[in-house]
Amino acid sequence: MPNNHNTDVPHIVEKNDIHRIEPTNWWVGFKNPLLQLLVHHPNISEYVPNITYSGVSIEKFHKADSPNYLFIDLKISEDTQPGQFNIRFKNEGSEDLIQTYQLKDRKHSSEDFVGFNSTDVIYLITPDRFANGNPENDVVTGLNEDTINRHDDYARHGGDIQGIINHIDYIDDMGFTGIWSCPLLTNDMLESSYHGYAITDYYEIDPRYGSLKDYLHLSSELKKRGMKLIMDQVANHCGLEHWWMKDLPFKDWINHQGHYQENIENWQEGISKTTNHRRTTNQDMYASKADKENMNVGWFVSVMPDLNQKNPFMARYTIQNSIWWIETANLGGIRQDTYPYPDKYFMSVWAGEIMKEYPNFSIVGEEWSYNPLLIGYWQDGANNRDGYKSNLKSPMDFAMQRNIVNALNEEESWDEGLVKIYEGLANDFHYVTPKDIMIFPDNHDMSRIFTLLNGDIENTKMALGYILTVPRIPQIYYGTEILMNDFDKPGDHGLVRSDFPGGWEGDTVNAFTGEGLTEEQTEMQLYLKILLNYRKNSKAIHKGKTIHFAPENGIYVLFRIFEDEVLVNIINKNVDTVLLDLNRFNEIGLQGKTLKNIITNESLIWDDTLKLTKKGSLLLTTKF
Structure with a gap:
């Protein structure tokens, strides 16, 4: 039910009657004039929305299966001025509900959002484990996990955004040019919420990490130094404690939704329809429909509901959320988690809409495959047999990561040892642009490189030297520079994501200052620093x-x-x-x-x- 906008701008009374509206604000001046608002409020479907603001019109509004949702399609004309306006919700026999909404002026043009490339080296941080800059936000009353325990590898330890801000100079001096932080959005889960990948609010910074103001401060401090902030996003799944799980808008908002609603107690106990993790079904011309469906609609784990991107409202919500964060935080890139798990055609649209709006931006997608054929499939411009166009600039090079480890661990022979990296690099003929692929020695989901190379310092240097000199975009995990390891329990996620020494008051070892480091740790730190800073200026x-x-x-x-x-x-x-x-x-x-x-x-x-x-x-x- 469209309404025509007019030039009369009524007096604005700032009111916030509506329980939740997302995106929480928007901007004028986008190439795409369309915006869809998710409105959540008791029985809001019984109301009719109305807007009177020059340049803004309601094209249509949609009721959901739940009576507590409305989805409003807005059109924002090219000449619309920034400002505030009221959305008035009318229901005969009830008092009007009024929600004030803001359209902001864009601070930067689309072309000014410049992403990462082969001149960069990205420092990956698990924020809960890097540095505690503000102990006052360690415990937040009202959240499910409201304690910290540094002796428990799967509990929260108190690292936060301020901790990263406090040590930007260290990261910059080391020679890194960008920071990728594991997700910082609210994860109000019952346990193990520290990792960030079970998001329960897509528009809120987890208060145990700080505030939106802190995140914007981090971004601005990086920009001052010519560094980039890369946001880790998750389109495939949310956390089981997400606010909408208690009132899902549509019957197909998440995959296996009927099973969830019939067996909610079982789901919470870990009995779920999980994915088969057969990522090759995205390319396999012989794959059964059953395997393909299980891969794409199965839950990643039992506490991470699988989002249904085939629902057009979910699809639009996800795309707009990414654009909202790019614009709000002046991002220098996105790392998209579990890239092959959602509907691949949606992911093409998602990446395409972002790159259409921000032509100089960068997105890296996680495809955990050791097969270069699969890695190359996801890169934009690939000549895929099925005609698939990904719009994704940068997949991740798990294949070369494994080749490097094997090459250095194996005894030399005609087909073992260093030939593994030689032939691995020879596979670059398959990639559209090898220099746009992200390479790494390890990350937050696998054993650290020093562990993988059996504690051999020279092999570790060789691995890092190779990663930093091949035609790729390197990513280095925090602590690699001081030989952090997981020898006690190789591959254990909690141990892989250990605290960075010196990030907490009272730490006896401080890697930021060098105090208490061993000779080997100091040598490795200096090795990386010299090489990284050389790389900065090496054409x-x-x-x-x-x-x-x-x-x-x-x-x-x-x-x-x-x-x-x-x-x-x-x-x-x-x-x-x-x-x-x-x-x-x-x-x-x-x-x-x-x-x-x-x-x-x-x-x-x-x-x-x-x-x-x-x-x-x-x-x-x-x-x-």
Whole structure:
């Protein structure tokens, strides 16, 4: 039931009669003039909404299956001015309900939202475990988990947004150019809510992390330093304690909804219809309908209801929520969790609408696959047999992560050891743009790289040196720089996400200042700092040509070349001294040139041979 807008702007009386309206505000000046409001209030379906504001019209409104919802389709014309207006809800025989709504002026043009790229290195943080900057928000009355216990790996420890803000200088000085924080939205779950992936309110910062003001402060402090804030979002599922689970708007708002409503006690006890995790069904031309359906509509785990993106109202809600956060927090990117699990055609629309509005933005999607064919499928521009267009710039390179670990752990042979990374990189022919793929040694869901490499420091340096020099966007998990590990229980999520030493008052070890670190930890921290800061200004790494030579005798050599800058990464697994014949690399044109060791600053002449006296990664550059 549309109403025509007019030029008369009535007097605004600020009122907030409605229980909940989302998005909580919007902006003028978007390329897409349409906005859909979710309104939740007792028996709101019995009311008719009306707006009188120049440039804003109600195109249509929709009742839901629950009487407590209305969905209002607005059109915001190109010449609409920012300001406030009242949405008046009328119901014959009842007093009008009035909700004041705000349209803001955009602070930045769409083109100004610049995402991450191969010039960046992203620092991944689990916020509850990084630093406690404001102990006053450790316990928030009224939330399900209202205690902290640093002795319990699955309890909350008190890390927060202010803790990240307090240590931005450390992160910047180390050489990182962006921060990806695990989700900071409210997770009002009964237990293990610290990780952030069971969201119970998509428009609220979890008060145990701080406030929206704190999040915006974090973003602005990063922008001052030319750094980017990447938001971890979850389109596939929410938390079982999400506010709408007590009053779902439609009968198909979540997948397996009928089963949930009939067996709510069983669901809460962990008896659920979970996904089969067969992600290949997204591409498999032989996959059964049953397997495909179970993959996409099964719940990720029993306490994370699977959202039904085929419901058009859920789809619009999710897209608008992402845009709201980009605009509100001036984001420098989105990391989308569990990318292959939702409806893949919805994910194409989701990414497409974001990139249409913000053409210079970046999105990275989590596809946990060790098969390059599957990774490449999700990258925008892929020539997929089924015609699928993802609109996703950056998938994640789990395949290369595994190759690196295997290559360094295995004994050398014709088809084992370093050949794994050589042939892994050779698979780049399959990718549309390899430099836009995100690579990493580990993350919050797997054992730390130092653990995976069996506590071998030189192997860890080789892994990191390789990750930071190949044509990719690197991500490093907090604590990697000080050899954090999970030796006691490899792969245990609570231990993988341990506290960063120095983030809490009274910590006897402080990695931010270096106090109490071992010699090995200090050396690793310095190694990464030197390499990261070199990488910041290396055009050879950012956009240079890549040439590598097949491993021989336990040595693998990679070159990155841009104009007169050549970077050389020599990965040597030999414990004893060996002579490397440099004539094999004559096509690079380094004969007689002086190169500098990036880590030690020592110089050498590229001659006929190079003596390698110990196992490790030798990083050389022609750039002085």
